[in-house]
Amino acid sequence: MSGELLLEAVQAGIEFGGLRALHGFDLEIRRGDLKGLIGPNGAGKTTAFNLLTGVYVPTHGEIRVGGERVNGRKPHQINRLGLARTFQNIRLFRGLTALDNVRVACLSDERPVFSRERIDGVRRRSSGRSPVAQVMDALNNYVDWWRAILLTPGFQAEEDELTRRAEELLKVMGLSHRRDEEARNLPYGEQRRLEIARALGTRPKVLLLDEPAAGMNTREKGDLMVLIRQLRDQFSLGILVIEHDMKLVMGICEDITVLDHGVTIARGVPERVRQDPKVIEAYLGDSYLASQGLPVPPQAPTSETPVT
């Protein structure tokens, strides 16, 4: 398995004051990967997601999307490079219909005045912040609003295209019957699926799922496992899953990273990770290890350790 390298974290880390929430985090996601990120509560899993998606700016190391360094970029810019996520505590646009939730994400890539490629070209040539590119971008945006206000035929066609794409995604996620229902009125499992549909709307290359099975029953979890695999194949994505449910993670992930107190304590195929004493210790405590007659590993550095 060695698809195109899509997302990469190199020794990434972040400190909040003196607290090392995440330290020396390495990750590689290639096209077709299905990787897992596990760890006990407060291990830094969601922090890792927030670093990757640009919610936090890493204080150490580097995040690269498609080979491009994205430290300090805004979440929406990183999203546009092909990184989409779902949230641990569902964050749908509750007052919008299911269709509109997806349509918000289905942003049109057609720019009215200057094409995206052209702006990106200008940006690349000037290496970094380019006022020219910013002006071009601004002009695009304002013209785009005018097209909406004047309701030009081209704009109507684009809107229809967005709607069609959103409807397709709803169909893939089995939510077509909820098209015009407000997101807040959907049952829990469907809200989770709608969040995935919304993430897919942004045309991601990498999909980050933050505890997609939380609150689901066994049958729904089974369906979800099938669905996640299907999504990867259908959209040829790289997927990273945070999950508490061991059965689900072990069942679908080909590679698992285990975090504890912000530090990666194990990595590898599910069978190996499952037997790793450090992992067992992190999850079950060393009294369990001792009772099983297993060796107790040396203390892992904890997040409470002050940074010197």
Place this chain on the structure above:
Amino acid sequence: MPAFLRGVVPVLIAIAVLAVLQLVLGGLPFFVYIASIVGVNVILAVSLNIVNGMTGQFSIGHAGFMAVGAYTAGKLSLLLKDVAISGLPGVVSDQVQFLGTLIAGGIAAAICGFLVGLPSLRLRGDYLAIVTLGFGEIIRVVVQNLEVFGRALGLSGIPQTSSFFAVWFCVFLVVLVARRIVGSTHGRSLWAIREDEVAAEAMGVDTTGYKVRAFVISSFFAGVAGGLFAHFVPIINPGSFTFVKSIEVVVMVVAGGLGSTTGAIVAAVVLTLLPEALRTLFLQLGGLDTGASLAQKVDQIRMPIYGILLVILMLVRPQGLFGTREIWDVLPRWIPRARKGIT
């Protein structure tokens, strides 16, 4: 309807209807005055609703932007008073100048909106409220101390070139713009920001950019409203654009339902006509001694009545009169819909 017609047909219909109304009602000065006041308030409420309602930000300095528009347009009109565009009849020339000053007022307000919005909309939370509050007061104080703007006396003698048609065509335009924005991908993004800013950002919505653009459009129309205002009241002075005026507009938007254009229109009309209706009511009840003191008395109890009504409204319907619903949600099918994307 062919695609290219959907954009322009409503405008043509509006022009025709308003032209007829202008011919029928244009000769009634009191009616035109009241209708103009109502119209200006509707423009202010609908435009503020784009920011406070749809985008979920909280601006409380709309009177400041209105003042920028009013003074820009008013001063320009005064400067151009004795100038006529050659080759055009006097009336047409006046109207062209009027249109120009309106646009200038709107653009001046939009620029102020951009300058105020860019730093404060980068942040989340209540910063915008504080900054806009400050902006409104600064504008008022600046105007009060500048000789060009007549200091506390204000500007008088601005040509009264406004008309029923002009005001209500602007009302139509702001409603059309609000409605088309809501129905478009941009409106959905604004709505997403209102619902969950973090999620919107994660889904590729440039939240700062969208908020600033919404704010600029809102400021533009506030400026236009100010420009109209300057051309039908005999005098504009800093007293017309106080904090109280800003709050009045916020009240209209909240009472109508944050996010509902229909609500903003209805609330603006009702809350503007209320004092007038009260005045008539008192007169019919026999009133007090003289007309002048009566008007003062009515004006004095206007604010308490306002307050009591709003308290009742917020207790009974915290989401405002219309919530986020629109009148065109319930209109017959053949009227094209634009609300939150139900196309």
